[in-house]
Amino acid sequence: MNSSNCIIIHGCPRDKEKSQDPQRRTYDKHWLPWLKRELTSRGIPTEAPLMPTPWEPVYEDYKREFEKFTVTESTTLIGHSSGGTFLVRWLGETKRKIQLDLQMN
Numbered sequence: 001m002n003s004s005n006c007i008i009i010h011g012c013p014r015d016k017e018k019s020q021d022p023q024r025r026t027y028d029k030h031w032l033p034w035l036k037r038e039l040t041s042r043g044i045p046t047e048a049p050l051m052p053t054p055w056e057p058v059y060e061d062y063k064r065e066f067e068k069f070t071v072t073e074s075t076t077l078i079g080h081s082s083g084g085t086f087l088v089r090w091l092g093e094t095k096r097k098i099q100l101d102l103q104m105n
Contacts, residue, residue, distance in 0.1 A: 004072055006078065009078070013054055
């Protein structure tokens with residue numbers, strides 16, 4: 001990966017009440033903080049923002065939050081579940097060019 005920075009967009013939780021409790025929510029836990037630490041330790045500045053109302057995502061709200069971060073051709077974009085859907089729509093609408101390095105397991 002030859003990246004200047006990385007942005008990770010989480011997916012949607014199923015439950016509004018659970019997702020508002022930092023102890024019980026899952027969309028910012030498990031592999032996301034681990035990946036952020038790993039990339040950061042390798043010198044890649046990484047953001048993993050908490051998107052607004054993730055249990056009921058609104059594209060324009062996500063877009064406003066996402067566009068606070070710098071995206072260049074060498075930015076690595078990682079989207080989990082609906083986060084990936086958001087990124088595909090955003091890239092299509094903005095016509096932004098990024099390097100494609102698609103890896104799925």
